[in-house]
Amino acid sequence: MENSKKELKVKKKAVPLKGMMDNVMEQFNSAADHINLHPNIRKILSxxxxxxxxxxxxxxxxxxxxxxxxxxxxxxxxxxxxxxxxxxxxxxxxxxxxxxxxxxxxxxxxxxxxxxxxxxxxxxxxxxxxxxxxxxxxxxxxxxxxxxxxxxxxxxxxxxxxxxxxxxxxxxxxxxxxxxxxxxxxQHVVTGKPDGSGGLEGRDRATGFGVYLTIKFWAERNDMDLSGKRFIVQGFGNVGYWASLFLEQDGAKLVGVQDAQGSIENQEGIDVENLFSYTQKKGGTVMDFPKSQLVDKNDFFAIDCDICIPAALGNQITKENAPRIKAKLIAEGANGPTNVEGEKILLERGIIIIPDILCNSGGVIGSYFEWLQNRSGEIWHLEEVLEKLRKKLNGSFNRVYNYAQNECVDLRTAAFCIAIQRIEKAYIQRGIFP
CATH class of the missing domain: 3.40.50.10860 (Leucine Dehydrogenase, chain A, domain 1)
Structure with missing residues (x-):
């Protein structure tokens, strides 16, 4: 009997990302309340x-x-x-x-x-x-x-x-x-294309580079030297790999990684390039990587570290695991990795969260550069792209950090307030048709 690949492979049960809309709406309403968003505009944006x-x-x-x-x-x-x-x-x-x-x-x-x-x-x-x-x-x-x-x-x-x-x-x-x-x-109907097909040089690392930059900007604002700091990464795909590589180049030490197959830890440090090469040979998984020990998936966020980078799917940090997190800084490489209940616990514990809409925005900024490049017929080289990205993200980070300090709110609320106010201004200036 002929069996297809789909019949031979054991299908994993899909876990729906329940509550994501509830999370984003609670975040939105909290920021909208803080800025006294016009009720008509609140209706539109909801x-x-x-x-x-x-x-x-x-x-x-x-x-x-x-x-x-x-x-x-x-x-x-x-x-x-x-x-x-x-x-x-x-x-x-x-x-x-x-x-x-x-x-x-x-x-x-x-x-x-x-x-x-x-x-x-x-x-x-x-x-x-x-x-x-x-x-x-x-x-x-x-x-x-x-x-x-x-x-x-x-x-x-x-x-x-x-x-x-x-x-x-x-x-x-x-x-x-x-x-x-x-x-x-x-051609610019999509971004993130290959270099030879209208893509942007450096687009592959833009999101991970942005995660690294926001961590670096926060560290500089808080007189922290990244050298010697330990970090863990959930998800070792494009975002997790590049963020880890840039952090390692700055002297930080990768001590834990989790993917869909399992989790590993080594407090002495995990070489990022060696791990990446290993995953390419092992079908993308970090499992059984030499010089590392397996960690139960439920214990991953409890690994002793300074920085935690959730760079996989949404709703990964919850009220169940937030109390066990040892990191002092969460840098959200994924979209919506921390749910509302988990975030409340983290903030009560004094743990800083660099929110997703700031932390992983390097990807969409890189996409914008590619879009502009396609429209104008220009070609930008890697060094120029990374410098443009650094400048753009530095401006965003400073606006969010200063707003949070001035308004005495957390970084996510600050980021949401700034973002919503820009849209509110556009509606006020243009009016509502008809």
Whole structure:
């Protein structure tokens, strides 16, 4: 009997990201109360503009047809085109996409970008499909989205389990559906493309570099030397790897890593490049890495360290594990990794949280640079990109840090207040149609 890859592999039970919308709404309302947001604008920002759900068939390698469900949620476009990633994960649903799209609205506003917020993806475990199947799934999803995306309307980017190759497939499919004379003008329908296909040099490390920079900026403001500081990372994908590498180059020591397969620890230090090379040979997992010991997944956040970087999925730090966290600083490399109950415990314990909409905004800032580069026909080199990123993030960090100090609020509330006020100003100046 012939068994497909999907039949042979034991499927993991998807754990829905329950409560993400509740979390983002509580964060939003708290900041809106603090700035006395106009009630009419509060109503507008509390809901999404558009929610697209598409079901589409794709022929598999064995000739069978499977039907997939894809989503794209466009939260708010007051400041410009919708911007946000596409993820391929079993937990993708409308509730998660709504929350993530809303966070993108605040993230792009806080960074001072001419974008709104969007998010989406496909409910799928990509590890169960071949590369050729993923290409067909991606291209068919792009076709199904049709005119709901566009370089001046909604600009997707990589997210969980998607990458530059995914973006190249989307860009090629989208451009192929445009009139020949307009195809090259639509290259910036997505960002995060490969270098040779209109991508930005350094876009691969932009998010992780931004996580590192916000940690460094906070350390400088608090007279802390990163050299010798111990940090742990949840998620050793693109964000976790680059953040770890830059921190290590600054003298910090990686002592713990967790991925979907398990957790490891070594208080003497884990060499970042060696671990990355190991994961490339072992199917992406850190499990059984030499010179490390296994840690129970429920004990990961309790590892002794100075800095904790959750760079995986949402709702990872909760009321159950927050009391055990030993780190003094949480740098949110993922979107929504700390739920409301967990955050309250951390703040009561005096633990500082650099919020996601600031901490991991290097990715969308890098996407903005790529978008500009495609529009103008320019090509920027790595050193120039990283310096532009450093300057942009430094401005954002200083605004948030100074607001928090002046208003006596935590960094997340400060970041939300600044982001919402910028959108409020746009609505006040333009008015509401009709």
């Amino acid at each position: 809901i999404t503009n558009n929610e697209i759900l598409v079901n589409f068939p794709v022929k598999m390698d064995n000739g069978n047809v499977e039907v997939f469900t894809g989503y794209r949620v466009q939260h708010n476009g007051a400041l410009g085109p919708y911007k946000g990633g596409l993820r391929y994960h079993p937990t993708v649903d409308l509730d998660a996409a709504r929350a993530l799209a809303m966070w993108m609205t605040w993230k792009t506003s806080l960074a001072g970008l001419p974008y709104g917020g969007g998010k989406g993806g496909i409910k799928i475990d990509p590890s169960l499909y071949s590369q050729s199947e993923l290409e067909r799934i991606t291209r068919r999803f792009t076709y199904a989205l049709a005119d709901n995306i566009g370089p001046e309307h909604d600009i997707p980017a990589p997210d969980v389990n998607t990458n530059s190759q995914t973006m190249a497939w989307i860009a090629d499919t989208y451009m192929s559906t445009r009139p020949p004379a307009l195809r090259s003008a639509n």
